[in-house]
Amino acid sequence: MKLLDSLTRRFYFVTALKGLVMTGRHFIFNLVGITKRHTIQYPEQRRKYSNRFMGIHVLTKKPNNEIACTACMLCATNCPAECIHIVAAESPNPKVEKYPAVYEIDLMRCVFCGFCEEACPVDAIRMGRDYEYAELSERNFVVGIEYLMSRPALKGRNVSIYHETDKVVKSDFQVSDFKKAS
Amino acid sequence: MAKITINGKEFDVDAGKNLVDAAEENGIEIPHYCYHPGLSIAGQCRMCVVEQEGNPKLQIACNMRCSEGLKVRTDTEKVQEAVKWNLEFHLINHPIDCPICDQAGECGLQDYYMKYGKYQSEMREEKVLKEKAVDLGEKIVLDKERCILCGRCVRFTQEISKTAALGIYNRGDRSVIGTVNDEPMTDNYQVNTVDICPVGALTSKDFRFEQRVWFLDEVESICGGCSKGCNIFVHHKSGKHIYRLKPRYNSQVNEHWMCDIGRDTYKNSNYDRRLTQARLGGIEMPTAEAIQIWAADLKTLVAMEQTDEIGIWLSPELTNEELESVFKLFAKEWGISKFFSENVSAIVAQDEAIDGLLYRKDHYPNSAGFLQATKTYKIKLDSTDSLVDQLDKTKIRHLIIFGPEADRAKTDNSRIANALTHQTFSVLVTAQLSVAESFPQALGIPSLSHLEKSGSLTNHAGLTQEMKGGLKMFREALSTQDILAKLEEEYRKPLDSDRKLEARL
Structure with missing residues (x-):
């Protein structure tokens, strides 16, 4: 045994070989799919997020398709990242006094904390579920009313809850999945 | 003086003073809506009720004068209950549209509701x-x-x-x-x-x-x-x-x-009406560069001993400190004697309260201080007429105009602007874009606007009041004193040609 010990110590390639075997085993097992992989094939496969996931904001509408926001600026007051910019104005609708002429969120500054959603007294802003947003220029990350209220990803499903109860989208995500994944 | 007792504490206050004011001075808040120290007493809101010793009913504090031995309490249950219910009655028909209300944040209803509110309304109508x-x-x-x-x-x-x-x-x-x-x-x-x-x-x-x-x-x-x-x-x-x-x-x-x-x-x-950059003939430049150009022209005139060809037009809106630095530098140091302005003494003589209240005929905030400063520095003021006359005869080759804000001296300004020819080098120190545009040929230097200035103003009654400043809208604008200090510094530097000469020697 002494001889073997000295050999292994002297011939380091034995250990190197052991390491290569380990790497190779993982490579082959992953390739064949014997071990559970932690990564996913992203654009084709998507992870399921919790219903409470906070993605890009949604500005809700009234049933007559007007913006629900009254431009009270409580979201901008509460925002820790100071990423909300509102310019209030007299609404063209005579029954409504105040509305936001400009409502901009700088998505690069936003920390997606959801404080704006909590501050809103009229449920005009909610945290949406979409998180994919890529642009070539930073200035394009400042999104306005048009995008926040009726972007294609919302698929027209955007009315405030005080007019119509939202369908609860049940996710098949479970806590155990999360544990396994991490 | 009278000794009154509020909530068991004794205070010395002026006799005859309103109880709401007296309490506020001593740090005790008595809520009120209808009472205002500048107006008569109405006693409509009933928010300021207090309990007076020896009086079985609650009394309104706004209609109570402080007198010796007055004893009131604002902290008893009876008072608190009354205030709470009063506020509830005020809110019966209030729409509570705080999100769209401009008063939100400085609203009496909001403030008192948080302090004395009855949080659950019992109104069902x-x-x-x-x-x-x-x-x-x-x-x-x-x-x-x-x-x-x-x-x-x-x-x-x-x-x-x-x-x-x-x-x-x-x-x-x-x-x-x-x-x-x-x-x-x-x-x-x-x-x-x-x-x-x-x-x-x-x-x-x-x-x-x-x-x-x-x-x-x-x-x-x-x-x-x-x-x-x-x-x-x-x-x-x-x-x-x-x-x-x-x-x-x-x-x-x-x-x-x-x-x-x-x-x-x-x-x-505000920024949209301000001269934001120094400019000459429509070309914008840093302020330091503009002051260099100004100093170079001044220096040649002073070197040629032609200080009588330098004229200065002042607006009576400059603060006393600004006037002091202008007169010290130009009159005392460089011996310039040609100072022009509008006919300020006539303006002061005709000054009166237009409607018997506040607004006065004299639209300049510091006319009295202006006259005072010219007296102390023994400045002889000429009118705009004589300036225009001298400009026509090209007796003035360097004109400095200090700060008319807004449209105040519009007629005078346009007359000077029309009289200016290419033979006169003109400098305009102003905060206003419109004024700078009315002098297209002048070297415009941005200064602080009235609300940003710190200094003192003397009003029509001779009362000198201090402005503390503490506001600066953007970096490029300098106070008149700073501009003059930079001008003096630039003036004392040797000319570039002199420097080259020195180097050669």
Whole structure:
């Protein structure tokens, strides 16, 4: 045994070989799919997020398709990242006094904390579920009313809850999945 | 002096003083809506009830004068209960549309509700609906629903502005504030009703939806609209934009009030009306470079001993400190004797209160200080006429114009601008873009606007008041003193040609 010990110590390639075997085993097992992989094939496969996931904001509408926001600026007051910019104005609708002429969120500054959603007294802003947003220029990350209220990803499903109860989208995500994944 | 006892504590106050004011001075808050120290006592809101010793019923503090041995309590259960229920009654027909109300953040209802509110309403009736967003002329919007009928505005129009424009119409829970046939208000003091309105019933059109009040910071200043010198607060957002001016109490000058023309003067300080960069012939340049050009021209004239060809036109809106530095540098140091201005002594002589209240005929804030400064520095002032005459005869080759703000000296300015030829080098130190544009041939140097300045102003009655400054809208604008200091520094530097000579030697 002494001889073997000295050999292994002297011939380091034995250990190197052991390491290569380990790497190779993982490579082959992953390739064949014997071990559970932690990564996913992203654009084709998507992870399921919790219903409470906070993605890009949604500005809700009234049933007559007007913006629900009254431009009270409580979201901008509460925002820790100071990423909300509102310019209030007299609404063209005579029954409504105040509305936001400009409502901009700088998505690069936003920390997606959801404080704006909590501050809103009229449920005009909610945290949406979409998180994919890529642009070539930073200035394009400042999104306005048009995008926040009726972007294609919302698929027209955007009315405030005080007019119509939202369908609860049940996710098949479970806590155990999360544990396994991490 | 009288010794009174509030909540078991003894205070020495002036005899005959209103109890609400006396309590506030000593740090005890008595809630009130209808009482205003500048107006008569109405006793309508019943919020200021206190318990007086020896009196079985609750009394209103606003109608109580301090006298020796007065003993009141504001902290008993009876008082607190009464205040709570009073507030509940005030809120019966209030729409609670705080999100769209401009008063939110400085609203009496909000403040007292948080302190004394009865958080669960027991009112089951429908609210009485009234007119919203009623147009009351150019400056005011009235919301009849939000009104709690304290009547402060009505008393203001009756007692202070004396137009009696506003009144309370109808009866019971349908009572509303309004003008006769909803006619517009036209006087010069109407926005004061917005200031004294404890709720959001009267709101200013100029400030409507512009900004939420909790974003605003305030700076103390003096209004530059006329020679009255009203004390004001400047409300701005982080030094980038001024949103409004509010009167600041001063018993000697304006008390609680301020005129609407003065309120509009803040617009001249905002970025869109400011000269933001030094410019010459439409080309913008850094201020330091502009001062170099200015100093070079001055230096050649002084070196050739032609100081009598330098003229200076001053506007009587400069502060005493600015005038001092101008006269010290130009008159004392460089011996320039040609100073021009509008006919200030005539303006001061004709000065009077136009409507018997605050607004005065003299539109310059410091005419009296200006005359005083010319006397102390023994300056002989010439009129604009003689300046135009001398410009025509090309007797002046270097003209320096100090700061007319806005349209004040419009006629004088256009006359000078027309008389300027290419033979005269002209420098304009101003804060105003419109003024700089009226002198296209001049070297424009941006200075501080009136509301940003720190210094003192002497008003029509000879009262000298201090402006603390503390506001700077953008970096490029310098105070007149700084500009003159830089000019002097630049002037003392040897010319480039001299430097080259020295190097060669």
